[in-house]
Amino acid sequence: MTDLAMHLTTDEIELWAQGLLPATRAMHLADCSLCRVEADRERKVILELVQLPQFSPRAGFADRVMAQVKVPTPSGDWTP
Amino acid sequence: MAWAKQGHDAAFRELVRRYERPVFSLLYRMVRDRALAEDLAQETFIKVLNGIKSYRPEFKFSSWIFKIANNAAIDHLRRKSIDTLSLDGAPSAETPDQMRATQLQVGDRAESPLDEVENRELGTAIERAIARLRPEYRSCILLRHVEGYSYEEIATTLELPLGTVKTYIHRARNELRGYLEGRRE
Numbered sequence: 337m338t339d340l341a342m343h344l345t346t347d348e349i350e351l352w353a354q355g356l357l358p359a360t361r362a363m364h365l366a367d368c369s370l371c372r373v374e375a376d377r378e379r380k381v382i383l384e385l386v387q388l389p390q391f392s393p394r395a396g397f398a399d400r401v402m403a404q405v406k407v408p409t410p411s412g413d414w415t416p
Numbered sequence: 417m418a419w420a421k422q423g424h425d426a427a428f429r430e431l432v433r434r435y436e437r438p439v440f441s442l443l444y445r446m447v448r449d450r451a452l453a454e455d456l457a458q459e460t461f462i463k464v465l466n467g468i469k470s471y472r473p474e475f476k477f478s479s480w481i482f483k484i485a486n487n488a489a490i491d492h493l494r495r496k497s498i499d500t501l502s503l504d505g506a507p508s509a510e511t512p513d514q515m516r517a518t519q520l521q522v523g524d525r526a527e528s529p530l531d532e533v534e535n536r537e538l539g540t541a542i543e544r545a546i547a548r549l550r551p552e553y554r555s556c557i558l559l560r561h562v563e564g565y566s567y568e569e570i571a572t573t574l575e576l577p578l579g580t581v582k583t584y585i586h587r588a589r590n591e592l593r594g595y596l597e598g599r600r601e
Contacts, residue, residue, distance in 0.1 A: 385561035398432040
């Protein structure tokens with residue numbers, strides 16, 4: 337079976353969804369509706385995942401952490 | 417990092433500033449409770465900063481902190497699943513009457529402002545689908561596609577074999593597709 341005729345693997349579909357699949361393998365999608373449908377479905381999920389927002393903790397988070405961290409001094413002692 | 421290892425307060429604060437959002441986001445999506453996620457994030461940073469001298473620079477700092485955060489979330493979820501079983505009554509209860517007498521009563525509770533925030537933030541279809549994944553799948557898929565980690569980095573961070581990470585991620589994406597396509601149909 338040639339490179340062009342071989343179905344894409346799951347890893348290759350992920351690479352394609354990220355725009356990282358080499359053109360020689362990506363060309364397979366033009367001729368294979370099976371892989372194209374699979375790749376499109378995978379891309380939709382990946383797209384939803386990469387667009388997820390980041391959340392922030394409440395203001396003052398760093399202060400609350402630092403209040404409980406023992407900061408070592410250059411002499412090797414610890415300060416609360 | 418070198419400054420933080422020498423114990424500079426400003427360097428510690430910079431590490432918190434740089435990682436608080438990704439660490440909090442991971443934990444929030446793992447436990448789906450803002451207050452709890454913040455407690456776990458705080459616990460994670462305290463552990464990391466108090467143990468900074470044991471940090472090995474051959475590993476990415478972010479991998480170290482995500483590993484500790486993920487362990488905190490998984491530990492919590494395991495404890496919670498044990499607690500959930502106890503809703504059926506005390507372990508010592510043997511008869512139906514004893515079970516009823518020791519059952520926790522979970523009544524309807526009014527939605528607090530924090531619940532509203534959580535519903536808004538985690539109420540989208542993709543967030544609800546992520547919540548339905550097994551915790552192990554959830555952390556892998558979040559590190560892969562939200563944090564942009566490679567499979568190898570996830571394997572190192574979560575101390576899992578590379579093949580397991582690949583399997584978890586592929587299964588997680590399949591399940592997510594199923595949940596999302598079920599919604600669309």
